[in-house]
Amino acid sequence: MINVSTLSKLRRLVLRQDVSVREASRRLGISRNTATKWLKDGQMTEPRYPQRVSGPSILDPYKEQLSQWLKADSHRSKRDRRGIKAMFEALRAQGYSGSRGPVYTFAQRWQQEQGNAARGAGFIPLSFELGEAFQFDWSCEYLFIGGLRRRLEVAHTKLAASRAFCLVAYYSQAHEMLFDAHARAFALFGGVPRRGIYDNMKTAVDKVGQGKQRSVNARFEAMTGHYLFEPEFCNRAAGWEKGVVEKNVQDRRKDIWREASERRWGSLGEFNDWLQQACVKAWAEMSHPEWTQLTVADVWQDERVRLMPNPRAFDGYVEQPVRVSATSLIHFQRNRYSVPCEWIHAVVSLRAYADGLLVVGPDGRQVRLARSFERDQTLYDWMHYIALIERKPGGLRNGAPFKTMPEPLQELQRQLLRHSGGDRVMAQVLMGVSLHGLEAVLVAVELALQSGRVSAEHVLNVLSRLQEQRMPEPPVATRLTLNTPPLANLQRYDALRSLPLHEASPESDHA
Template identity: 30%
Template sequence: MERWCKIRQRVLREGESIRQIRRETGLHFQTVKKILTHSSPPAFRCPERPKPKTGPYLERIKGILDADKDLPRKQRHTAKRIFEVIREEGYAGGYTQVKEAVRELKRISQEVFVPLVHRPGEAQADFGQALVKMDGVLRKVMFFAMALPYSDAMFIAAYPRECTETFQDGHVRAFDFFKGVPRRISYDNARTCVSQIIGSRTRRLTDGFLQLQSHYLFEEHFCRVRRANEKGVVEGVVKYARLNYFVPVPAVKDFEELNAHLEQRCREDLGRKLRGKGATKGRLLEEDRAAFLSAPAAAFDACRGASTTVDKLSLVRFDCNDYSVPVRFAHHTVVAKGYVDLVRICRKDRVIAEHDRLWDKEAIAFEPVHYLELLERKPGALDHARPLCDWPLPECFALLRSRLEQEGRAQGTREFIRVLRLLERHAVDKVARAIGKALRLRRCNRDVVAQYLYPDEPFSPPTFRLDGREHLQGVCVGAVDLASYQGLLGGRS
C-alpha cells in the first residue's frame, strides 16, 4: 500500500511521467494505469470458471436436494447416488465435480434464523445424556437441564432415565435452585409431556405434565416438530454441561453424590459473565426472580401413580419390576407410586409397603417381613421361601431356631416363626438383644422374647406413708412378742 501511495503522489501531484515510473519500478503499463485509476488496490476477483460438464446439471442436482428435505435423513441422496442418477441421464464428467457441486449447493442453501429476544422470567428445559462411572461401573445417565435465557443461569440434575417422575423431580429441584417458578417454559415434544401432536402448535398433554402445571401454574410453550432451535439456549446448555461437567467422566458412588457435584458446579457458574451481558449470571438472575411466579406453599408430590392388583405371590408390578406387600393384602387393589428413589404402595390412603426404586427390568424387591404371617400357617416353607433367602439376620436367630427345634421339633419351627413376627413391630437389633437375653437365661419361646422387648424399669418397693392420713398418726403399734407365736406352734405339735 505504501508503494501504491507513492506512485500516485509522484504522477498525479508532482507530474512525473508514467514512463519514468515504469523505468524505475519495472511495472507494466497496465499496472501503473490501474494504480492511477484506483486510490487503493482493488479486491481480487476470481473470474467465474465455466463448468462445461456439471453446468447443465446444476438445476437437476438442486432439485434432488430440495426434494430430499421432506425425506428422513437416512434416506436422502448422497453425492455418489446423485452422480449415478445424472450419469444415467447423460452426464459425462467425473464424481469429484459432482461432489463439489453438492457441497456448495448445500452450503448456500442452509437455513437462516432470526435472532430472538429473551425476557426475564422465561425458561427452557430439556434432557441430555452422558457417561458416568458409578460405583466402579461405567453407565449412561440422563441429565435434566433448565436454563433461563435472560440471565443464562442453568440447573443440571442426573437421573437413571427420562420418565414422568424424573421430569417432575427435575422441575421441583430447578425451582428450588432458582428460588421461584418461571412464568413461561419452552419444551420439545417429548413423550413425558406430550401424548399427541395436533397440528403445528396444538398439543395433547400427558396427565403427569398437567399435574405439574396445575400445581405451579406456569405457561407452556412447545417447539414445532424438528425445530429445536426454538429453544436453542437450553440446547447449548446441554452441550456445555456435557463437555464441562462430564469431562473427564465423573467417578461417583451414587446419584446423590453426582447431583451434589452438579449443583455445586451450577452455583459456581453463577459468577461467570458472558459476552454481551452487562453483569454476571448471578446479578441477572435477580432480575429473573423479580419476574418469577411465587412458589406454592405446599410441596409437589413428584411421582407417577398406577392402580394395580396384588397377585397371589403378594407382589405388585410397577414399571416392569415387582415389589412385595404384606400377604394380607394379596388380591386387593392398590396404588403404586413411583418416585425417583423409592416406590410406595398404598391401600385406601394408607402406605402398606415402601421399597427402594428398581431401575432395572424384571427385578423383584422382597421384604421378608411381609411373608411371616403366611409362613406361620405354612411353616414347612420356611427353608425354601425365596423372600427369606440371604436375609441378613444376626447369629442369635439361628441359635434360637436350633434350640427351639431341639425342644419342640415341628412346633419349634412354628414358635421360631412367631419370634420372627416380632420384627413386624420392632427393629432387628432390638429383637436380637431380647433373643440374646432369653438364650442366656435358657427361656426360649416367643412370649419370653416379647417380654424382654419392653424397657426395663428400676424396681422400688412400695413404702407406706402417713401423709394425708392424719387419723392414723395417733395409732401406736406395739412390739410383737414372738414367744406367744412359739407357744402356738408348740401347742399345735
C-alpha cells in the first residue's frame, strides 16, 4: 500500500525531475505496477483502501465485558485505574484463551474513540453585574513548608464581575477553614456580594435533592445569615455554572503557584501573608476579559462601592464536647492537648478555629491552645499542671509536661533535685507563677542562679522584692484635709517616758 507522503514523492520524481517510473519505484521501495497505477490519475488524491473484513475473533465473546471495564475505569482517578494488563489477566480468569495482543488493540481503539467523541453539549457564556455574585471553589496544591512537602487545600474566592480573587491555603477543607476563607476574602474585597455560587461541597450541603433542592448545613447557613448573602448551588456535574472560579484554579497554577513552588516557606502563616499580597499584585497586572483597556484592579474599584458592607468577621468555629482524661488531656483529630488540671474528668467545650483551639471549662474559664495538623502528637503546657504538682511534687522528676519549661526553670530544677526534698522546693517556686506571673518568676530564678543560692526561700524573697519595686502603693483617696500637717517630733516620746505609768497609760489597768 502507498500513503500520501510516498505518492507525493513519486509525483515529484517522475513529473518534475523526469525520473523514470522504474527508477522512482526502486528509490521509494514500491512496485512499478503500483507506481504506474497512481500516476495515471492526473490529480493528487489521498489513497483510500477498502476496510479489511476480518473473520470472527476469539475476543468477541468478551468485548462487551471489556468495554464495561474500560468505561468504569475512565470515571476513576488516574491513581485508581487498572491497567490493560490487569484486564487481560481478569479475562483469562473468565476463560479467555487468546493472546494479549487483541486485548491491547481493542482497548487502545476504544480509548481513542472516547477521546475523539464529543465531551459535552457546550456551555453558555455567563455575565454578572457589579456586586452581584462571587464564586467559591477548592483546589489541591503542594508546597515545601517547614522543610516538608505538604499537601495544601486552597480556597479560591472570586468576584464574578470584576474577576478580583483571593487565595488562602489550609491543611484541610473543614468547616472552620471555610468560614475563615470567607472572612479573609470579604476583608480583602472590602465588602460582600449579594450571592455566593458553590458546588455541592459537604461542608455546605448535607443532602442534594432533586433539581435545586438542597439540605444546607446549619453552621454554613449561620454564616450566610451573618454576611447577608444568598447561597446558590450548582447542578450536579455542572461545573460550568461557576466557570469563573474554575478557570481561576487553572490560571493561578501558571503564575502564582509556579512562583510559590520555587521558594521554601517557614510556616503556613508566612505563606498566606505572601499569597494575599500576590493576589493584589496580580489584580493590577491582569487585563479584564470584557473590558480589555482596564485591569482587574480598575474594575474592582468600581465593584467595591456596590458591595454590601462587610460586618465583623463571623465567629467561625466548630464546637464539640470532649472529656478531660486523668492526665489532663483532651483528644481532637488524632492529637492530644493539655488543659488545666482542675478540669480532670470533666466535660469541656472544644471550639475548633482555623488557626487554634478554644477550650471552655465547666467554670466558664477559657483556654486557647495552638492547633497542630500533624497526627499522633501530644502538646503539653506545663503551666496547666502547677496546681496538681503542689499535691504530687514527686511528678516533677520525670513529668513529661515539665520538659517544656523555660531553660532557667529547668536549670533550677536540676540543681534542686540533687538534694533531698528538692521536688517540694521546686513546687513552691512553680506556685509563684500562679501568684506573680511567669516573667517575674523567671527574673527571680535567674538572679538566684547567678548568686549561687538555689533555694525556694531565696527565689521567693527575690520575687517579693521585685514585686515591691514594680508595684508602689497607690495614694489613699479621702475627702479629709489637714489644717496642720504632722511633724516628726521625737521629744514627745521622751515626755511620755517621764510620766508615771498609770498617767501615761490610763488603759494599762485593763490590760
